[in-house]
Amino acid sequence: MVNLSNVDQQQTKILFDAYLHDKIAHAYLFIDPTGYTALATAYWLICLLNCTGEHKPDANCNNCQRILNGNHPDVFLVEAENKKSLSIDQIRPLKEELAKKPVEGSRRFFIVKDASLLTLSANNALLNLLEEPVAPVVTILIANNENTILPTVRSRTQIIHFAPTKQKSSVTEDLLTYGLNEDEIADMGDVSNLEQEITYLYQELCQQNELSIVRAYKISKLAAKSNLQKFVFYKLAKIAMEKIEKNKDYLFAPKLLQLLMECDKMRTNNVSFYNCLNYIVLSFN
Numbered sequence: 001m002v003n004l005s006n007v008d009q010q011q012t013k014i015l016f017d018a019y020l021h022d023k024i025a026h027a028y029l030f031i032d033p034t035g036y037t038a039l040a041t042a043y044w045l046i047c048l049l050n051c052t053g054e055h056k057p058d059a060n061c062n063n064c065q066r067i068l069n070g071n072h073p074d075v076f077l078v079e080a081e082n083k084k085s086l087s088i089d090q091i092r093p094l095k096e097e098l099a100k101k102p103v104e105g106s107r108r109f110f111i112v113k114d115a116s117l118l119t120l121s122a123n124n125a126l127l128n129l130l131e132e133p134v135a136p137v138v139t140i141l142i143a144n145n146e147n148t149i150l151p152t153v154r155s156r157t158q159i160i161h162f163a164p165t166k167q168k169s170s171v172t173e174d175l176l177t178y179g180l181n182e183d184e185i186a187d188m189g190d191v192s193n194l195e196q197e198i199t200y201l202y203q204e205l206c207q208q209n210e211l212s213i214v215r216a217y218k219i220s221k222l223a224a225k226s227n228l229q230k231f232v233f234y235k236l237a238k239i240a241m242e243k244i245e246k247n248k249d250y251l252f253a254p255k256l257l258q259l260l261m262e263c264d265k266m267r268t269n270n271v272s273f274y275n276c277l278n279y280i281v282l283s284f285n
């Protein structure tokens with residue numbers, strides 16, 4: 001089963017934007033040096049275009065599930081498996097499929113993984129496929145290097161470059177040890193605004209500023225989901241630890257850490273996130 005938490009967040013933003021503006025291309029070339037995120041992103045796109053859920057793609061509805069499990073009749077994956085090349089014999093079935101109508105959705109999807117391994121004849125067969133816009137098909141080629149794809153094929157695709165897979169950032173590592181799972185981390189989205197508010201909250205708490213009450217309320221609104229709530233506690237603890245390492249806030253920071261640990265226990269006893277934050281705020285005011 002494909003795991004959508006491996007998608008490239010930056011590229012999904014681009015594709016989501018295209019989706020919103022009804023500008024999904026009929027052929028993409030995903031250039032991914034490591035091949036790690038492009039395939040997940042290809043499936044993400046197909047799920048997006050077929051999802052029946054409210055938050056597309058939810059990876060959860062019947063369509064998404066079948067796509068991710070490789071059981072959807074409109075989705076075809078061609079891959080080299082362990083072969084050294086992708087031959088014309090592997091591309092030919094796509095040509096046959098091209099003549100057919102989508103079984104369920106409004107279009108069919110061809111993923112050609114390992115497109116760098118296409119033989120010259122396979123490249124040409126693919127070119128024919130891309131030249132015949134008869135059927136509603138989205139073809140996604142995944143290659144590790146764009147120079148391995150025939151220029152004539154390349155020019156018929158929209159090229160999307162994926163960054164080499166980064167080492168997991170230290171923040172991700174921290175969040176994992178803090179008890180968030182990979183899905184929760186992937187689902188956090190852009191937290192820069194929330195992070196800023198948490199930094200302000202730390203300062204206001206440290207200065208016993210009454211504005212911290214308002215700030216806590218604001219943060220509780222921003223962090224409606226449990227993964228974001230965990231992030232708030234993680235981030236507060238992180239700031240406190242950094243201060244302690246620098247011998248700063250030597251009375252305040254340890255006390256905050258103590259309170260965060262108490263909040264951890266309160267949370268397991270179903271005390272609401274907002275009440276936990278308030279408990280911290282009131283302890284300093």
Ligand SMILES: [Zn+2]
Nearest residue numbers: 051058061064
């Ligand atoms: Zn879905």
